[in-house]
Amino acid sequence: MVKVKMFDPVSQEALPAKEMPPLDAHAFHEVVDSRRSVRIYAADGVPEEVVDRCADAAHKAPNSSNLQCWELHRVSSGEKRKALVEACLGQPAASTAPELFVFVARPDLWKRNNRWMIEEFDRRGDTPDRAYQYFRKITKIAYTQGVFSWVKRVWFPLRALTKPTPREPIGWADMRVWSHKSTALSAAHFMLAMRAEGYDTCPMEGMDSVRVKRILGLPRLSEVCMVVSAGKRTEKGVYGLRFRFDRDTFYHKH
Ligand SMILES: Cc1cc2nc3c(=O)[nH]c(=O)nc-3n(C[C@H](O)[C@H](O)[C@H](O)COP(=O)(O)O)c2cc1C
Incomplete structure (x- = not known):
């Protein structure tokens, strides 16, 4: 039986610890703390190079099996923008925004991307066999659904009686969850990148x-997955002070 082993098979920037760039944790936390959901934007647009860098940041988000089953669609003007604002229920976070981005999860593309990954390995010519095995066997067991999901419904719980076994994704509903997780992380990268550039999002x-x-x-x-608006906040763009329930309700130590 195939051993189920999870690892990140494709690392493009495998810098050793001593070569890591100097980092500014304080600056990072300022970005996090000043990011707020903005509902009313100023008319100023977002410079093209800022959008590009933020799209790049979103593209670098961690994602399951590095299969990148996500897309980012930008809608800035014209009839499409008008229709998109309407589809966003006309809410001010969309209607006042100079830029709208749609983060789309594409669970339907996993087979294509799996094939692309193997083709990329072939091009590189130096990919370790275990990475090939991951995309030739493990991903196929993990993400093939349809009739095979019924095999997994029986096989996985039986296997799990004696050893840890991944329980999801089994069935298309799980595939939807699977792809939304990675796509939402991409959106989070995007929003933090926008803030780091001095722009706001919702x-x-x-x-x-x-x-x-x-x-x-x-x-x-x-x-x-979600629509993300972007632009510069106005004075009344943030509706209130940030509020979170007590940290103990969120953060549990074991
Ligand atoms: C998945 C998701 C969906 C959201 N949908 C909306 C929305 O449709 N309209 C809106 O004004 N805010 C929306 N928000 C923003 C939340 O209301 C906001 O993140 C929350 O109140 C916390 O405020 P903060 O982002 O300023 O910290 C959404 C946030 C997330 C993560």
């Missing part, structure tokens, strides 16, 4: 996902 799930998919020409099995 994530939105208050929207009609069917209409959003229609506007963007996306296929049925794609998933709108």
Whole structure:
């Protein structure tokens, strides 16, 4: 039986610890602390190079098996923007924003991306066999659904009686969750990158996902993860002080 072993098979920047760049943790926490969901934006646009860098940051987010089952769609102007604002229920976080981005999960693309990964390994010519094995065997067991999901429904719990066994994703609903996790991380990278550049954002799930998919020409099995607006906050753009429940309700030590 194939041994299920998780690891990150493709690392493009494998710097040794001593060569890591100097970092500014304080600056990072300032970015985190000053990021707020902004509902009313100024008219100023976001410079092209800022959008590019933020898209790059979003593209570098951690993602499951590095299969990158995500897409980022930018809608800045014209009829599409108008339709997208409407699909976002006309909320001010969308209607006042100079830029709208849609983070789309693409669980339907995992097989294509798996093939791309193997082709990339072939091109590089120096990929360790265990990485090949991961994309030739493990991902196929993990992400193939349909009739095979019924095999997994029996096989995995039986296997789990004696050893730790991944329980998900089994079935298409799990594949949706699987792809949303990675796509949401990409959106988080994007929003923090925007803040680091001095711009603001608001994530939105208050929207009609069917209409959003229609506007963007996306296929049925794609998933709108969230719309993220971006721009510069106005004085009244943040609705109130940041509020979180007590940290103990969130952070549990064992
Ligand atoms: C997945 C998700 C969906 C959200 N949807 C909306 C939305 O539709 N409209 C909105 O104004 N804010 C939306 N928000 C923003 C949250 O209300 C906001 O993050 C939360 O109140 C905490 O405030 P903060 O982001 O300023 O820290 C959403 C946030 C997330 C993560």
